Amino acid sequence: MLKMKKNIIFSGMTILLCSTALAQTPKTHYDPKSVTGAGECARCHTIEALAWNKSHHYKTFKNLPVSPEAEAIADKLDIFDITEEAACLQCHFTLKDEGGGAKAISGISCELCHGAGKDWVNIHNDLGEYKDDPSKEPAEHKKARLEKSFAAGMNPLTGFYDFVSSCYKCHTVPNEELVNVGGHKAGSDFEFIAWSQGEVRHNFLKDEVVNATRPREHLQLLYVVGRALDLEYGLRGLAKATSDDVYAKAMVTRVQKARNHLVDIIVANPDISKERVEIPELKTLVDLVPKEFMFNNEDEYTKLADEVQKTAKSLTTKLQEIKTELAKVDRLVPLSNKFKGSIFRE
8 A cells, every 4th residue: 555644844835826927928838939820720620620619628718717617716816817827828728929928819729739830830731732632642742741740840649658748737737726725626537548539539631521530559559658647747746746735645646546557557468568578667667656655855756757758658669569469458448438528520
């Protein structure tokens, strides 16, 4: 049984999120000055944009500012306008900075996952002589176009760990004051497959009629990646804990659950942790979880999170090379009845 130490002395004061924080620049994982806006993507990806319009990610722009729950949190933190508050903006909205400061232009949109597009969107859209009929674009031309886009900052779907990490940066709610004082939920009960294959799914690249699910072997890999990320961001969240309160306990619980899920993966398919396939990283991830937890220990937990990230990225690369080794993990991967929200044009 993992233990939680409660006798750590509180030191220092956390920053109070209030109306004076409006001048702060939100800490985002993207550069608002490089954001072009979802409209630029929708010019070509029309059906994907329609799927987005049906999602909570889109609707948060309109619904969140008038939400009674959000209003209650804002009152507790003395926030005057959540559409101008750094703590709210960094996760609930897409920000764009055109020289007058970062402002919310939409809900959670394309560039928060695919990368702020200023430096790559024109490269990505450059079909050359095939612009009038994209279906005639040769595979070689498309490959070169995408590679140039990735080099310019577009996030490739094949970079599983980095791509999926954008979800966990917000769904773990790494903000102690927001939770302990504001009463905000201490993160979502987030599992990547269930949340990514429901209402937010927009896989129309091969068929503009059917919103295709990913192959099962693809979902098996993403399931493992998601569990590793849950551990990493649970530790990053715990690094911000300064007192034994709701936030800290929630982060400890997230770390413990992530560890248990990784153990389940080992039990489901022990071959992937054996040295005969030369990927001992999975057991290493489990062993990185401390047996006791304490607070005001940011450096240690950040260091552990960095080690989890390094190990999990190595694991992800190897699992992409030996797909069949994940077959027995399939029983852990959520089925469609567990997907979140209604799927657009399934």
